[in-house]
Each structure stands twice: as structure tokens, then as C-alpha cells.
Amino acid sequence: MQYESTRNPDSLVESAMAIKMGLSPEGGLFVPTSIPKLTQGEIMKLAELGYNARAVEILKLYLTDFSLEEVKECVDHAYNKDKFETVNIAPIYQLHEQCYFLELWHGPTCAFKDMALQILPHLLIKSAQKTGEDKEIVILVATSGDTGKAALEGFKNVPGTRIIVFYPNEGVSDIQKLQMVTQEGDNVHVMAVKGNFDDAQNGVKKIFTDPLYAAELSEKGFVLSSANSINWGRLLPQIVYYFSTYADLMKNEEINPGDKINVVVPTGNFGNILACYYAKEMGLPIHKMICASNENNVLTDFIHTGIYDRNRTFKLTASPSMDILISSNLERLLFLLANRDATQINAWMDSLKTAGKYEVDSATKEKITASFWAGSCDDAQTFDAIRQVSEQFSYVMDTHTAVGKCVYDQYVTATGDKTKTVIASTASPFKFSQDVLSALQPDEDLSQSSAFELLQILSEQSGMRIPPALGDLRNKTVRFGETCEKEDMQAVVSTLLEG
Ligand SMILES: *Cc1c(COP(=O)(O)O)cnc(C)c1O
Secondary structure, three states: OEEEEOOEEEEEEEHHHHHHHOEOOOOOEEEEOOOOOOOHHHHHHHOOOOHHHHHHHHHHHHOOOOOHHHHHHHHHHHOOOOOOOOOOOOOEEEEEOOEEEEEOOOOOOOEOHHHHHOOHHHHHHHHHHHOOOOOEEEEEEEOOOHHHHHHHHHHOOOOOEEEEEEEEOOOOOHHHHHHHHOOOOOOEEEEEEOOOHHHHHHHHHHHHOOHHHHHHHHHOOEEEEOOOOOOHHHHHHHHHHHHHHHHHHHHOOOOOOOOOEEEEEEOOOOHHHHHHHHHHHOOOOEEEEEEEEOOOOHHHHHHHHOEEEOOOOOOOOOOHHHOOOOOOOHHHHHHHHOOOOHHHHHHHHHHHHHHOEEEOOHHHHHHHHHHEEEEEOOHHHHHHHHHHHHHHHOOOOOHHHHHHHHHHHHHHHHHOOOOOEEEEEOEOHHHHHHHHHHHHOOOOOOOOOOHHHHHHHHHHHHOOOOOHHHHHHHHOOOOOOOEEOHHHHHHHHHHHHHO
């Protein structure tokens, strides 16, 4: 299996190179040159396997330059009982006869990013070895919360790597900050940056795009890399859980082999839902993919009109991991729908860069509406969904998952479709305790409660156990209390790497 760039058809590489490079040099994203297919018989067989064996069946189709043994090693390092709370890894929860949650948050940081970031370091290390890379890999991350912690947990103590995470001192929640500054591991560094997320992100981008600095690091034996969600090594592991869910539904006799299901995905960067599209193209029987957005509903408008227009006010919402106006992975979908026409992709992406918008042709638009349905909701609707589901079903959703549920209800009202539907549940409600509690008990004043008190109250309210990864933060030592100026980020990297 070879990989091509969405912006340059001549740049063919193997999967190891695509994963090591992350982004193609001209700015395009790597995609496999063809999509492997599974027969119905092969999908049925998955029902007899555990999560890891299912993962190997899917990953080996794309990682053809890895040996089967190597694929298995990566999978087993990532998905095991030390890292995940459940042996199922990604269990389903049945809400009612036709609606299920796919719980993707039983990993070490309680959000779905673990599903990819637990395995990416192992894929990356093997990819570096295969491509003859002999330097130590330095992962640089700027984070607004979830990604930084998930990357730290994924890369901690992985030989041959170091990870440096910058977070803005204004703008991450107390729990998120505690999760990062207490991070364990010998190869990890965490630093606050005076400023907001953009300052941290611009600083990291500047370091990445400075060729002189890259040469300087190279002489010292380091090479920079990113754990960003546009890396194929992050997208690929996400395809697995859609097959796994379908296999579980068959195994539990909720569906018959070949039955179609719908999937709802609360969406930000379009990574998770794109993985679902790949699963569908590989032969998984999916009727509709429902793209759920919060008030930053640029994707909803795009799917309805064919016009992608980021010229709008950025809103801070209660589902912050979906507060995104440029959904990078959409480029991969467009490339597939526009018959792999890199010239067309370049034109659209240039227009996005210069005018902040582009419009796709009618053939592409029709293909989008054939597969996708889209909707959005605001914070008040999100909170209503949390409260209603809790009252009716005694199940407590986090704010991101609630956006998914809310848009699913819109879909059913609009279409009357009774197809069994799986909603991707992307975070533990404990990760967003404050908002979840204010949805459950709008009249209580929780402003004086500490982050740990909120965990406790939510546990009593929901009857759910506090995830140990969050509850135990109380007893952890703060290892990284330092703050730097945004101008000094490069110097900080140099100093940390000398230590
Ligand atoms: C990152 C994230 C999302 C959005 O996923 P994309 O792949 O960026 O679309 C949704 N929910 C949570 C909790 C997340 O952390």
C-alpha cells in the first residue's frame, strides 16, 4: 500500500514514511492510494475476535511495510489493561432500542484522543527505524487541553522519543492543567506559556518551520515531529473502533450481518468522522454518517450548501474540543470525492487561505449529501440534552457527546429514520464536570467548589465511579510549575534538550 499527498500526486511513499513525515512537504495530507475492502464474511469473523485482534486485521491492510509481528506489537503496547479501564477497550452502551453510545474514553486521559495517541508513538518509532532515522524524535505539542495530556501519556517512557508540551497559562481548565503538570515519565516536559492558545500554537509552528533550527537540532542528534491529528498514524487507529462496534452489535445479536447502521460523530477537526467514512468505503454497512457540530457550525453549513466559509466569529463553547473553524481532515474527504484530483484540492485550499472560503462543484456536493447528514446546537441545547438523557435513562453524557445526541434527535425528527444508530461518545463526563453539573442541576451554585469537589458531586449525582486517572490527581506531585514568555519557546526547547 502506497500513500500519496492530497496536493501532489507524484509524492508516493510507504506508510512508514507517511507516518514519520506527518505532513507532505508542500502542505498536503497523506492518503492511501487505494482503499482495501473487507467482504461480509471477513466482517462477520471480526465478531469472534477481541479488540486487539480486530485492530490487527484492519491495520495490517494499511501498514503493508510493517510485518504482522510489528503491527501486533504496536497494538498490544497501546490497548491493554494497564492503559484502559475495560478489556473491551471501546465498549458500547445501549441507550434504547435503536440508539447506542460507543464509549471511546476508557483510556488513560478519559477522552477519545487516547484511542489514537496510545498507539501513535509505537507506530512512529517503528516508522523511524524503517526509514533509517537514527536521531532521537522530539515531539512538540501546543495544546488547548485534551491533546497535550493524551500525547504525554502516549509518549511517556517510549524509548527513542522525548515530548515537550506547551499550554497557554490562560485557557485550560484546572483539571486539565493538573493532568499535565503532574505528568510522570522520564522523557516528558511541560511548560506554560504566557498568553493564549494561539500564542502557544504560533510559537510551536515557528519552531517547526525554522530550517536553521532544524539543522542545529540535527547536529545534536534530534529530529522534530508532531502528534497532530493530520498524521495518518492518528487517523488509521480510529477506523478500527467502527468495525469493532459493528462486530459487537452482531455478536450481541442487535443487528444481523449486513444490516446498515447510522453513526453520529461530534466533530471538530473532522478526524473521527473521516475514519468512519474510511470504514464505510472499506465495506462496513453504514447508512448515514451524521456530523454534529456546536455553535462553530462551519461544517454543518458546508454539508448543507457546499460552501465552506470560515469567515465567522469564533465562539467559545461548553464543548471546547470542537471549537474549530478549519477542519483540517476535510481535505482528505474532498480529495477522495473529487476523484483524487490534487489540482482541484490545491485550488480549494488556496481559496481557503486567501479568501477564507471555497465552494465545491455540484458532483462533489451530491456525493457529500449521499453519505452525510449534518446539524448543530448551542450550549443551552447541549445542556438540555444532558439533563433529559440523565432523567429519562440515568445515563450521564459529557458536553461533546451531548452535542452528538442533540443532533441525532434533530436527524430523527427531520427524517423519521429508525435505523439503529451509534453515537461516538468522545469524553468522560468527569472531564467536564462543571458544565455537566450545571446542566444536571441548573439551580445549584457550584462556583465555590474545587475541581475535586465537583468530581465527587458528579459521582454522587450520576452513580458513576470517578475515573482513577482524574481522582488520583489529588495525590500527585506537581513536576512542572514553570512559565515562559512566548518569545522564549525555542530557547526553552534547546535548554530542555540539553538536560
Ligand atoms: C478532539 C475531540 C473531538 C473532535 O474530534 P475530531 O476528530 O477533531 O473531529 C470531539 N470530542 C472530544 C472530547 C475531543 O477531544
